[in-house]
Amino acid sequence: MSIDKNKAVDERPTREVSITVNGEEITSEIEPRIKLSDFLRYHANLNGVRVGCEHGACGACTVSVNGDLVKSCLMYAVQTDGDEILTVEGLSENGSLHPVQQAFHESHALQCGFCTSGFVMSTYDLLTDNPSPSREQTKKHLSSNICRCTGYQNIYEAVDRAAENISDDESLKLEDN
Amino acid sequence: MKPAAFEYHLPDSVSEATRLLAELPEAELMAGNQSLGIAMSNRVATPDHIIDINGLTELDYLDIGDKKIEIGAMVRHRDMEKSSALTEAFPILSISAGKIAGPVVRNRGTLGGSIGEADPGGNYPSVLVAMGGEIELLSTDHTRTVDATDYFTADTTDSINENELIKCARFSKKPFPSHRTGMAFLRKKEAAQSWPIVSVASAVRVADPTHQNPVIEEARVGYANASDVPLRLQSVEAAIEGEPISEQTLRTAGERAYDEVQPQSELHADKTYKRELACELTKRVFRRSYDRATAEPIVV
Numbered sequence: 001m002s003i004d005k006n007k008a009v010d011e012r013p014t015r016e017v018s019i020t021v022n023g024e025e026i027t028s029e030i031e032p033r034i035k036l037s038d039f040l041r042y043h044a045n046l047n048g049v050r051v052g053c054e055h056g057a058c059g060a061c062t063v064s065v066n067g068d069l070v071k072s073c074l075m076y077a078v079q080t081d082g083d084e085i086l087t088v089e090g091l092s093e094n095g096s097l098h099p100v101q102q103a104f105h106e107s108h109a110l111q112c113g114f115c116t117s118g119f120v121m122s123t124y125d126l127l128t129d130n131p132s133p134s135r136e137q138t139k140k141h142l143s144s145n146i147c148r149c150t151g152y153q154n155i156y157e158a159v160d161r162a163a164e165n166i167s168d169d170e171s172l173k174l175e176d177n
Numbered sequence: 178m179k180p181a182a183f184e185y186h187l188p189d190s191v192s193e194a195t196r197l198l199a200e201l202p203e204a205e206l207m208a209g210n211q212s213l214g215i216a217m218s219n220r221v222a223t224p225d226h227i228i229d230i231n232g233l234t235e236l237d238y239l240d241i242g243d244k245k246i247e248i249g250a251m252v253r254h255r256d257m258e259k260s261s262a263l264t265e266a267f268p269i270l271s272i273s274a275g276k277i278a279g280p281v282v283r284n285r286g287t288l289g290g291s292i293g294e295a296d297p298g299g300n301y302p303s304v305l306v307a308m309g310g311e312i313e314l315l316s317t318d319h320t321r322t323v324d325a326t327d328y329f330t331a332d333t334t335d336s337i338n339e340n341e342l343i344k345c346a347r348f349s350k351k352p353f354p355s356h357r358t359g360m361a362f363l364r365k366k367e368a369a370q371s372w373p374i375v376s377v378a379s380a381v382r383v384a385d386p387t388h389q390n391p392v393i394e395e396a397r398v399g400y401a402n403a404s405d406v407p408l409r410l411q412s413v414e415a416a417i418e419g420e421p422i423s424e425q426t427l428r429t430a431g432e433r434a435y436d437e438v439q440p441q442s443e444l445h446a447d448k449t450y451k452r453e454l455a456c457e458l459t460k461r462v463f464r465r466s467y468d469r470a471t472a473e474p475i476v477v
Binding site for chain 2: 012013015031032033035038053054055056057059062068069070071073074075076078079122140141143144145146
């Protein structure tokens, strides 16, 4: 009954999965133990997905699965077979920053930048449901993410700026996915 | 921080899941994976087989009736938090669900996962013991129902058998008629990701909410992280029953809570601090429950 944990990698059980990442379908043969975060980084080559704590505390690996934010280090890629995933790389269009990214840039809402893609995804998710959040709502919604540089003030200001930019320009309205 | 190798099973029915559990006694059930995933990342858990029960849509239901409230094990915290029907009928479930970790964890974490983890700091366990909830367990050959107070036996230890899975949690609505019951859930914790230092769940039912000083007919209170199991304290409940709320009855309730909780010291909070927290939160949670029992409409 026991899996021989000393077995060579190519002898362990694998599964084929097809996952649509930022609109592109990726088919890959993977071990069930491969975390979604590692799948996105090493199979989809999307290094915007950051691997921080790897146990669900820091939020750096936050992505959207079928429209819901998840910590991708607490899902296994096999679980997302057939699903649609959005990472921070999927936000920008035609080489220009998404308004949330633009607002983070303008507000200097990052210091080391490691947590930024997770915060951008949480902000995107917040503004999709609530285009003009109060500061309290913003704090609550971003409570799944940690900035170890403690740059929260500028991050909250970036959320406000993104909300303003989006509400000023109808064409920037977020899709409610 | 990478889990050990495992074989993955994705049943699409409860009967297939229980069959797999019977065949693979060492397997772990995986629901939202917000706690098991941490244990696997740290290799505290190295299961050979994972039975992923996210496909069991038959366990993803809210059954909100006049006489009972039943929540399927695969209901996510988020769905309990955001259900207006549940908020109206049994608000403490929505309130306590909404106070679990941050929103991203609540998107995945489930009622059944939290009950199965049986952490004495968990929100639902304290609600279950305070409100007299019961838990239904299933296996290939039987179904059984366990009172919450018998279910939680020690720190992260419960009375579920290896071949069983959690079907649902159930509460009688009878002691908690909405129009004269108030419920509240308060806790002290340092960050969204951390466990509460202490949290308290309560309900208060008054005789006549339109009376100027409504008499409390019945009170319930449950504590998380105040013992090695979720703790209901009936002597604390008795302190405020039988008369309108007052500073005197609240003080007695708080003092009894201080004396009767059995907390462990932890890094950020020694036993005395946790006793003081239990005392203060008891007074506040009863006051808030009472205000809600007598307010119209119920404010959440």
